[in-house]
Amino acid sequence: MDLPALYALAFAVVTTVALLVLFRLGQRVFSPGKTVAKDFGEANPARHLLQVGQVLGVFFVAASVVKNCVEGESLREDVFSAATFGVLGIVLVALTGELGTRLLLRSRLPAEIARGNVAAGVAGGSHYVATGIVAAHAIAGTKLRDVGLSLLFFFIAIATLWLFVSLFRALTTYDDAEQIQGENLAAALSYAGLSIAVAIIVGCALDGDFVTWDVSLKGYASILALSLALYPVRQLFVQSLLLGAPLTFRGGRLDTGIGTDRNEGLGALEAATYIATALSVARLV
Numbered sequence: 114m115d116l117p118a119l120y121a122l123a124f125a126v127v128t129t130v131a132l133l134v135l136f137r138l139g140q141r142v143f144s145p146g147k148t149v150a151k152d153f154g155e156a157n158p159a160r161h162l163l164q165v166g167q168v169l170g171v172f173f174v175a176a177s178v179v180k181n182c183v184e185g186e187s188l189r190e191d192v193f194s195a196a197t198f199g200v201l202g203i204v205l206v207a208l209t210g211e212l213g214t215r216l217l218l219r220s221r222l223p224a225e226i227a228r229g230n231v232a233a234g235v236a237g238g239s240h241y242v243a244t245g246i247v248a249a250h251a252i253a254g255t256k257l258r259d260v261g262l263s264l265l266f267f268f269i270a271i272a273t274l275w276l277f278v279s280l281f282r283a284l285t286t287y288d289d290a291e292q293i294q295g296e297n298l299a300a301a302l303s304y305a306g307l308s309i310a311v312a313i314i315v316g317c318a319l320d321g322d323f324v325t326w327d328v329s330l331k332g333y334a335s336i337l338a339l340s341l342a343l344y345p346v347r348q349l350f351v352q353s354l355l356l357g358a359p360l361t362f363r364g365g366r367l368d369t370g371i372g373t374d375r376n377e378g379l380g381a382l383e384a385a386t387y388i389a390t391a392l393s394v395a396r397l398v
Contacts, residue, residue, distance in 0.1 A: 116185045124183050124195065129175040132199050136171050139207060159226040159234030163214075166238030170210065170245025174202035177249035184255060194255045201260065202252045209271055210241045216275075221294050232293045232301035239305030243312035247271055250316035269333075270315050277311045277340055284344060286364040287372025299371045299380030306384020307343065310391035314340040317395040339394045346390045351383055 116124075140148040149168070152160040182194040214222050214237045225233035251267035253259065282289050282304065292300035318336035351367055352358050356379075358366035370379040 116179075116183060120185055121179060121183070124191065125176065125179045128178055128195050128199055129172060131196075132171050132175045132178075132203055133168075135200065135203055136167070136207075139203070157227075157229045158231050159229050159237075162231065162234030162238040163226055163241070164238075166241030166245075167206075167210065170206040170241045170248070171203060173242075173245035173249040174199065174206060174252065177252055178202065181253035182255055190255065197257070197260070198252050198254065198263070201263065202248045205252075205264075205267055206241065206244050206248050210244045213240050213244060213271075213275065221290060225294055230294070230296050232296050232298045235298065235301040235305050236293050236308075239308045242305075243274060243308040244271070246309070246312040246316050247274055247319075250319040266319055270319055273337065274308075274312055274315050277315075277337075278308050281307055281311070281344060284363055285372070286368045292372060297372070297375050299375045299377045302377065302380035303371055303383045306381075306387040309384075310343060310387035311340055313388070313391035314394055317398060336394075336398055339398070340391075342394070343387055343390055346386055347383060351386050355382070 137149065145151075147160070149164050152164050178195050178199045182198045183191045184194075185191065214226075222233050222237050226237055247270045248267060251270055252263050254263060287300065289300055289304050293304065315337065318333045347367065348362065348365070349360060352365050353360045356366055356370075367379060367383065370376040371383070
């Protein structure tokens with residue numbers, strides 16, 4: 114059933130506030146030296162960007178909890194569902210986000226963020242945003258038995274996200290890890306756009322009611338295949354149609370502009386094209 118507008122709004126506000134409070138408490142307990150208040154009190158823009166990505170992940174989870182876990186039939190049951198799945202979502206974003214930033218770019222990211230590398234901050238922050246998007250689509254249900262399904266689909270989706278991002282970035286002629294470590298913001302923007310775009314498509318593939326494993330996984334794979342459109346969009350739309358450069362399967366003006374010239378505008382253009390394509394896919398399927 115559709116939730117009454119005021120009921121949904123009230124639940125959204127309360128859930129978001131509660132999850133933000135939980136997020137702050139978790140930081141104080143598990144990483145007291147890296148809280149939002151402490152990081153923004155220091156002059157480290159990379160930490161600022163990482164925190165922004167984490168906070169966005171919290172907002173994504175809060176909105177998803179209201180949409181997927183609140184039915185409006187019983188206030189008590191709605192509160193229980195929102196609390197259970199909200200906490201689950203925050204924990205998953207925090208843990209897999211931290212793990213991802215440690216595995217990302219050959220484990221160099223945390224050290225680069227600590228020294229104030231803005232490019233690393235963009236990459237790390239976007240990773241949390243992508244993780245939050247996946248969690249927002251995976252976390253759904255109203256009963257404890259739904260927790261198991263949510264966890265399984267979340268980990269399948271996260272593994273898919275990491276795999277696809279790694280495969281796509283292997284197609285560039287420059288090394289993302291080296292470029293971002295070298296404070297190349299253009300490469301970081303490109304990386305961030307791809308990560309978020311893949312997360313949007315992965316999240317879209319997670320949507321829908323669970324029927325059977327066979328049906329659900331086939332539906333997941335069929336939508337996920339649309340993410341392959343991101344690479345020809347990059348080479349055809351950005352490099353050839355927009356930049357007027359010759360069409361190439363790999364390399365070309367875009368890779369040179371980002372990896373060698375460090376053109377931040379090109380990095381932002383590529384990122385925007387990725388995200389626009391992913392949003393179009395999500396809208397059409």
